[in-house]
Amino acid sequence: MTIVALEALTFGLGHMVRAAAKAGERLCLLTGVREIYRHELSRLSLDVIDVDTTDTAACAAVLKEIPDLHGLINSTDTWFVPGAELTAQFGLPGRTVASAQFLRDKLKVRQRLYEHGLSPAPGNTLPAVLKDSAGTSSRNVWLVRTPEELQAALDEAADSDLKGRLFAEPFFAGPVYSAETITWEGRTRLLGVLSRQVTGVREDAAAFPVAFPQEIEAELASWASRVLDAVDYEQGFAHIEFVFSVDGPQLVEINPRIGGALVGEALCRALGTNVYESMIDMALGKAPSLLDDAEATGPAVAFALVYPTGQGVLETIEGLDQLASCPGKPEWYPTKAVGDRIDHLTDQRGCVGIVLAEGPTAELAMHRALAAAAVVSPSAKSDVPASEPH
DSSP: EEEEEEOOOSSSSHHHHHHHHHHOOEEEESSSGGGGGGGHTTOOOOOEEOOOOOOHHHHHHHHOOOHHHHHHESSSSTTHHHHHHHHTTHHHHHHHHHHHHHOOHHHHHHHHHHTTSSSSOOOOOOSEEEEEEOOOOTTTTTEOOHHHHHHHHHHHHSSSSOOEEEEEEHHHHHSEEEEEEEEETEEEEEEEEEEEEETTEEEEEEEEEEOOOHHHHHHHHHHHHHHHHHHHOOEEEEEEEEEEEEEEEEEEEEEESSSSTTHHHHHHHHTTTTTTHHHHHHHOOOGGGGGGGGOOSSSSSEEOOOOSSSOOEEEEEEGGGGGGGSSOOOOOSOOOOTTEEEEOOSGGGGEEEEEEEEESSSHHHHHHHHHHHHEEEEEEEOOOOOOOOO
C-alpha cells in the first residue's frame, strides 16, 4: 500500500515517512530535484523515483506502475495544480482541479476576498506590493513606495520569469504573522500563529506559537475561518500570511499547504504530535486527527534563516561547531552545500541553512534562534573576474 509525494517541502519528509508507516502505508517520493532533499534523504530509508515532475504525463506513467496506490500528496505550491490533476485522473482523494487552479491565482483570490469584504481591492496606489499571481518563496515580489521604485520594479519584472500575471495589491503597515490552520469538510481549526521577521520581502526568522490574549486569538481564529470559507477552501493545511494592522488582520496571501522552511517541524514540536499524520489521513480521504486533537503542550520553537553576505560559490560555513554552546538546543538544517552557487540574496533562494531553537515562549525561542544564527558565518566566493586596472 503506497502513498506518493509529488515533490515535497525541503524539510518534513522524515515526519511524513513515519506518519505513513503508522497508517500502514509506504511513502514514495517522485522528484526531479533529488538534491533539494539531501539533508533528509541522508538519514531516511525512502523509496525515491527520479522523474521530470514538471511533466504530468511522465508522472502519470510512473503512478500507473504502482499497483497499490492509495493516495497522492502535493504539499508544494509549484505542484499544487498538477497534483490535483493527477489525483483526479487516478480517482484518489483530494481537492478538485478547479479549486487548486483558483487557489494558485493570487489575483483571483484577492478579488474574491474583496467581494466578501475581507480585503481592499487590488489596485495601483502607492505604497503597494507588486507580485507574481502564481509566484512562490517570495520570488518576483517587489515592495514599491515611490514612482521611481515602481518603475524600477516594472523594469525588473519585465526581465523576470513570471509564472503568472504581475499585479499590485495593497501594502499594509504592521507586524507580519501567519495563521497555521487545518480544514476538513467546511470546518477550520487554527493550530496557532507564527510570528515572522522579514527584510523587504525576504524571510529571516519565525517563531511558534505566538501568545496572543485569548480574545485576540479567538478573533484570529474566526477571521481565518471566514477567509477560507470565502475562497471555498475544501480541505488541507493552510499557511495564511497576514499583517496585524491598526484595522486588524489584513491578508497577505493564502498558501494552500503546510508552512515552508521549518514550520512543519515547529508544529510537531509545539503541539507534541506528528502533524503529518493528518496529511496522511487526508491523502487517504479520512478526517484529520488534528481537527480535534493536539494542544500546545511542547516547547515553543523559532528558526532563523542564514544568508551569505555576497553572491558566488559557497566556500565555507563557519561557526556550526559553536551551536552546542548556545541556549535553546539549537540545530542546523542545511539547505545548501559547499560548492553550490548563490545567485539570489533578496529571497529564500539564497538561504544556506536554518538554525532552529526551542524556548518556553515563542519570544524567548526567537531570541535564542537569532543568537545562535549569529555565530554561523557562510562565505561565498565571487566568480566574477576582477576588472583590469587602468
